[in-house]
Amino acid sequence: MARLPDTAWWYWAAMALLLAGKAVLPAAALAATGLGVVQWVHFYARSERMGALPVQVRAAFLGFLVAGLWTPLGFIHWLMLGATLARVAFDYCLLARTLALMPWNHSQPLSLRLVQQVYLTPPTQDSILAALARPVRAADAPLVQQLVRELSPQSRRNCFFGPVSELTPAQLARMTRFDGTTALGLVAVAGGDSPRIVGIAQHAVSDPPFVELAVVVADDWQRQGLGERLVALLLAHAGRTGVAAVQGFVMAANRPMLALASKLGFALEDDADPDLVRIEKPLGRVSGFAA
Numbered sequence: 001m002a003r004l005p006d007t008a009w010w011y012w013a014a015m016a017l018l019l020a021g022k023a024v025l026p027a028a029a030l031a032a033t034g035l036g037v038v039q040w041v042h043f044y045a046r047s048e049r050m051g052a053l054p055v056q057v058r059a060a061f062l063g064f065l066v067a068g069l070w071t072p073l074g075f076i077h078w079l080m081l082g083a084t085l086a087r088v089a090f091d092y093c094l095l096a097r098t099l100a101l102m103p104w105n106h107s108q109p110l111s112l113r114l115v116q117q118v119y120l121t122p123p124t125q126d127s128i129l130a131a132l133a134r135p136v137r138a139a140d141a142p143l144v145q146q147l148v149r150e151l152s153p154q155s156r157r158n159c160f161f162g163p164v165s166e167l168t169p170a171q172l173a174r175m176t177r178f179d180g181t182t183a184l185g186l187v188a189v190a191g192g193d194s195p196r197i198v199g200i201a202q203h204a205v206s207d208p209p210f211v212e213l214a215v216v217v218a219d220d221w222q223r224q225g226l227g228e229r230l231v232a233l234l235l236a237h238a239g240r241t242g243v244a245a246v247q248g249f250v251m252a253a254n255r256p257m258l259a260l261a262s263k264l265g266f267a268l269e270d271d272a273d274p275d276l277v278r279i280e281k282p283l284g285r286v287s288g289f290a291a
Contacts, residue, residue: 007042008054009088011035011039011042012084012087012088013088014035015032015035015036015039015084016081016084016085016088018031018032018035019032019077019078019080019081019084020081022077029065029068029069029074029077030069032065032077033062033065033066033069036058036061036062036065037062039058039061039062040055040058040059040062043055043058044058051104051223053096053099053100053223053224054096054224056099057093057095057096057099060095060099061080061095064076064079064080065077065080068080083095097118097119100118100220100223101114101115101118113152114152118220133186133187133188133189133229133230133233134186134187134189135178135184135185135186135187136175136176136178136185136186136187136200136202137176138176138177140176140187140197141172141173141176143187143189143195143196143197144167144172144175144176144187144197144200145166145167145172146196146197147196147197147198147199147200147216147218148164148165148166148167148216149165149166150218150219151216151218151219152219155216155219155222157251158216158250158251158253158254158257159214159216161249161251161275161276174204175200175202178202178204183202183203183204183205183211184202184203184234184237184238185200185201185202186200186201186202186230186233186234187199187200188200188217188221188226188229188230190221196218197218198217198218198220198221198226199215199216199217199218199221199226199227199230200215200216200230201213201214201215201216201227201230201231201233201234202214202215202234203234203237203238203243203246210243210244210245210246210247211238211243211245211246211247212246212247212248213231213234213246213247213248213279214248215227215230215231215257217230222256223256227257227260228260228263228264231260231264232264234246235264235281235283238283239283243283244282244283245280245281245282245283246266246280246281246283247278247279247280247281248261248266248278248279248280249271249276249277249278249279250276250277250279251275251276251277252274252275252276252277253275258277258279261279261281264281265281266279266280266281267279267280267281
């Protein structure tokens, strides 16, 4: 079934009309800039994070719109029109992909492979709201394995603390079979008729009444708030089932995950292993996205 256009699509469609209208009515460029402001404010209010990729995209786009108001740089508006039409027609956002390569938006080293992956990967629905979060099922095992295989080496190291290229049958079973009471696994599924798991988060009893947390997000979906959404859902579930605290370990070099843990109220402590940081959150009032 074809998906209905989301809010972002309608924003971009309206933007394309206004930019095209500049050829007939120059004032349309001002209207496009005004729409750019509205769009940026909307997405910032929705994510509450300046660092969220959708917010960065709209801030950068707004900057280009403002620059194009200066007559010598008016050609920028026509370039932005082409990029906007690509987003509307093919769901390909060049600006989002370019920003994803900025050093503050990824943890793996910049390489030709990474550049190719970012620019040549087929378009995905870039809103975290387009990824359906639901409990993992045993039948998801092939899609979970695919997620792990497609991770960059750095993302695999961040998740498994070593050079894991794929999961063993036992590991796959542990990631896809949960009782839903004290342990829970969630997956984020995107792709509509061709489903793809783009994130998975889980907590399992480690030392009752404590549980251990783990989360991994596909490289092309990182820095969009998806990991935060999944972790917040797990925290809400853990709180409802009487868990006293959620614990976990994070690679010391994994700065985005450490920043997320800190934002969600986890305490960060040095571990005996200098490459790891121990995180822990006593449960009470859960912050983040509402369940």
